[in-house]
Amino acid sequence: MAILKIARMGHPVLLQRAEPVADPHHPEIRRLVADMAETMLDAGGVGLAAPQVHVPLRLFVWRGAGGVEVLFNPILTPLEGPVEAAWEGCLSIPGIRGEVPRASRIRFEGLDANGDPVEGTAEGLAARVMQHETDHLDGILYLSRMPDLTKLGFTEELARAQGHA
Template sequence: MAILKIARMGHPVLLARAAPVADPTGPEMRRLVADMAETMHDAGGVGLAAPQVHVPLRLFVWRSPGGPVGGGASVLFNPVLSPLDDEVVTGWEGCLSIPGLRGAVPRARRIRFAGLDGEGRPVEGEAEDMLARIMQHEADHLDGTLYTMRMPDLSRLGFNEELARFAPPKPGGEGSR
């Protein structure tokens, strides 16, 4: 396994639509998934999309919210996500491709997802709250969308240190985290 270089905001790979993965079971895909998981864990992230490591393919990895940073990662190839209802919540997001910043981003609270797992088998399910946010954030990367592009109010974008120092309230008025 290897730690991969993470593309930062401004690199064209982050603004392009990624191509579908033809065969998730090939050795190059297994190696990529393992390297992406190791890179995500090394960087302290909770999710990582292939375009973020300069690979324009439709897959992302994530770790369960609240799970250990070095814990196992899940993968979804060729994901399709859709909201389960109209409920949208605004929450703080950061991104490994936009280091040092975070912003308040509205997302569907509950989603349905479908795609292929690491063995190439169809998988589908539902996610809510933090897991739904992670999956939507990573799926956005596959379409060339960064979280800042989803922000309706750029006054809610700031450097992590400043936001922590001034303890902004969570979007929705629930206090800071």
């Protein structure tokens, strides 16, 4: 396994729509998933999409209830329920956080780590992370989802303002 270089905001790979993963069993894809998981954990992230490591494919890893999970070729559908605003960060936009509205509940489908079809629902942080990472697969950064840019700031300054620094 290896720590991969994370693309930062401004790199073209973050602005394009990623291509579907044709074969989740291919050894290069398996290695990519392992390297992405190691990279995400090393960077202290809760999710990481393939375009963030310069690979324009439709997959992401995230910290799920059972450890690091992967979803290939995800399709997300918002479910009935409130849209909730919460603070998000991004490994491709280091040191900055913003308040982003997202569906509180989603339905997801795609392929799991074994390449088998998987579907289900997610809510709370899991739903937020899945939406954030799927946005990366569509070339969207969370900043473009923010209706109020006054809710954007450097992580250190936001912590200081909230009395955590």
